[in-house]
Amino acid sequence: MNKHASSPWRPVAVAGLCALLIGIGLGRFSYVALLPLMIDAHWAAPGGAAQIAAANLIGYLLGALVAHRLALMLGTARVVRVAMVAILLSFIACAFNFGLAWFWGWRFVAGISGALLMILAAPYLLSQLPVAQRGKAAGIMFSGVGWGIVLSGFAAPVFGAEHLALAWSALAAMIGLCVAVSWKRYDKPLAAAPAHAPAAQGKMLPRGALLALLVAYALDAIGYLPHTVFWVEYLVHGLGKPVSAGGAFWVVFGVGAALGPPVCGLIADRIGFRATVIGCLALKGASVALPLLSTSTLALFASSLLVGALTPGMGAVVSGRVIELEGVGGHQRNWALLTFFYSLLQAIGGHAMATLYASTHSFTSLFAIGASALGLAAVVASLGPKHGKTAGLAT
Incomplete structure (x- = not known):
């Protein structure tokens, strides 16, 4: 111990x-x-x-x-x-x-x-x-x-x-x-902490359901960007709301983000990680698209709360899905791989959306791109078996 x-x-x-x-x-x-x-x-x-x-x-x-x-x-x-x-x-x-x-x-x-x-x-x-x-x-x-x-x-x-x-x-x-x-x-070095463990040897080549999960998670990194970069800007300069209102909706987003991970975890315990990942991606896509359909206070509140909840919530259930597919022993290197591609698509998507916004000053295209990416992610995540370790990684 x-x-x-x-x-x-x-x-x-x-x-x-x-x-x-x-x-x-x-x-x-x-x-x-x-x-x-x-x-x-x-x-x-x-x-x-x-x-x-x-x-x-x-x-x-x-x-x-x-x-x-x-x-x-x-x-x-x-x-x-x-x-x-x-x-x-x-x-x-x-x-x-x-x-x-x-x-x-x-x-x-x-x-x-x-x-x-x-x-x-x-x-x-x-x-x-x-x-x-x-x-x-x-x-x-x-x-x-x-x-x-x-x-x-x-x-x-x-x-x-x-x-x-x-x-x-x-x-x-x-x-x-x-x-x-x-x-x-953070003053006590641990001799054998998991964070210090060397990565498993061999090439990491995702296949099957793990590859589908990787692609879906990378698309999620694009889908959430309109809310996590431009949301308050959209509310204040796109809809003409006061800065206080933009801050209030951002607080709603934060409350969702605080409550989302435990709620998503409870759902995954009941229906499984695969179904939870698919459902969360689909709901998140609909929530990102909601401002395209309505700018009422209720719609903006729901969009803030749900995208907030599903932003850190997705990380929790995707990590659980990796364990479901590859087991505890394969979790560390596979989760590192998914995190890298998530970061890569986030950086590329963030730069592209910033460039698009700078040239068009249009929020409509940003929400449309985000919602489409999440809808596609839900479809991709549905590929592969429900349970058990798949072919996973070739080593």
């Missing part, structure tokens, strides 16, 4: 919540609420503000590529600490308007660091707990994504475009608090 297995699970879970709140909830998603403020404050043109958003996605891709190697070289705990501090510094830096390249570079740093926290923090912390405590601890950890979104949804409208520097600073203060709360939980 790991020498830290007897540690109380709640402080460990809170440390993981803080890491994901820093890396994804604020480090990644707070910019959705800040994007229209960047434009209104004349800190960036619409096209430039969108490119700043794409910088974070590109950084996330690079972070996903180097996370495992950095953990082997420096130790997981040290990498997690450096990543948290790097995101804190990026928010402090973004409180100063030194031009597009300045923002692009710091959002790129935040993207790299967010990927490191997403990939490394939870496995490191969960390895300190007995198996019986890991499920409830993981649920609390991943809710950090949603609560970070909620915080940014409240903070951005309070300061507004006239005090944009204060908005960045307030978010930096929240990150600093989370760093302080969780810092001591």
